[in-house]
Amino acid sequence: MSGAHAHALYYHGHSRIHALPAECKIAAQLLFVFVVVATPREAVWAFGLYGAIVAALAVAADLPFGFVVRRLAIEIPFVAFALLLPFLSSGERTDVLGISVSREGLWGAWNILAKGTLGVAASVIVASTTTMPELLRGFERLRMPAIFTSIASFMIRYLDVIADEMRRMRVARLSRGHDPRWIWQARAVAASAGALFIRSYERGERVYLAMQARGYEGRMPSVGGVAATRAAWLAALTVPVVALVVCLVAWGTLR
């Protein structure tokens, strides 16, 4: 991955999806997920269509298949729970491959699996095509309160600095023969955590001082740049609108 970009989730590219303003992508993703969740689980074909939409987006964004699949791994803990549902639920039973499972549980598992995977896949596509600063700006332009975007931005900026400091402290501990194997040896680790907290706190003060020196008076200046064009919004919102049509048809056919 290109070292020039901010976060591990980002996949460098120049597709039209990469070029879309972040706020459009965030809004479209959110609406898409709402629509998917609102779709009746019995309309299996609808989820097939949603899957096709997401796959088409991934192709349009030039994301390699393997990359997206690896990112989807985040949902495994949730899927594990879903897989237990058919065995744990009560109600009408049915046989799958000779094993008796709950019909209700089976539908429940499918519901979580399908909707979860689609939601995660949509998030992966947004995250892979948007740099962290762009995401923050997108949230800012979507009128998210500045306090949230500021906190997120500080966290992103200083996570690496603090992780680095933590690594250096660990190496220094190990260099003095510390080899924690037993619980009573955790004292040094705990003390390091305390020292790290104090250091981070002090750094916070120094950062604030440096901000003041550059004229900070309690309000972050908006460096948001230009708002998204109507065309960008239209392009991005096509996705949830198409999904909404699928959803409405699904409800219609069930009646």
Place this chain on the structure above:
Amino acid sequence: MTPALDVRRLAFSYPDGTPALVGVDLTIERGERVALLGPNGAGKTTFVLHLNAIYPAQHGEVLVGGLPATKEHLKEIRRRVGIVFQDPDDQLFMPSVRDDVAFGPANLGIEGDHLERRVMTALDAVGMSAHADRPPHHLSFGQRRRVAVATVLAMEPEILVLDEPSSNLDPAGRRELADILRSLDITMLMVTHDLPYALELCPRALIMNEGRIVADGATGDLLADEELMEANRLELPFGFYPALASERPTA
């Protein structure tokens, strides 16, 4: 012409009563490059934080281009005095270099194309415009230090104050920064323990100790005064003789 910086009888004690500055007097003319030398705990950092009114003067006064550094003129004072802090990680806090350099001028109410021009001019001045969209933590230490200088230059200050500009830089990074600082047409006050760096960049030096200015003169003369140096816990690096060093290395 009003001097760039005029400090008169400046004194400051910490809340617990420990005196940090006991009557600092100094004048820096426009365009001068001055080094501020002195041992740890001499009050240098405290003094620097008075220059842009982060610490308000308890006694005496600080005039920046004739304007008193007080709460009433906070914005203008902070524009006029640009401080580059020692640790670039304290200074660079935004997710991208461009946003960080824009932070200062945006606080001054500059926006749009004008802001963009300020950012690029400042980054050009330190040779970092190719890195505008990178996050600061992906830059080398020397590059981060240069961006930190740019974040202040973007405010178009009248005085550039640098706290230990050469610390933690490798020799090439140290030299590159020296070239950049020399190329800037700006009044400069440099706090440093790096005496050869002071000699290389600053024709004039001040020595501060125990909260007052104890010497003020040509950098070469001060560094050559063994008695003065020893009295103020200043030591030249091994093998360095100010009398033999040329004022400017042949580039």
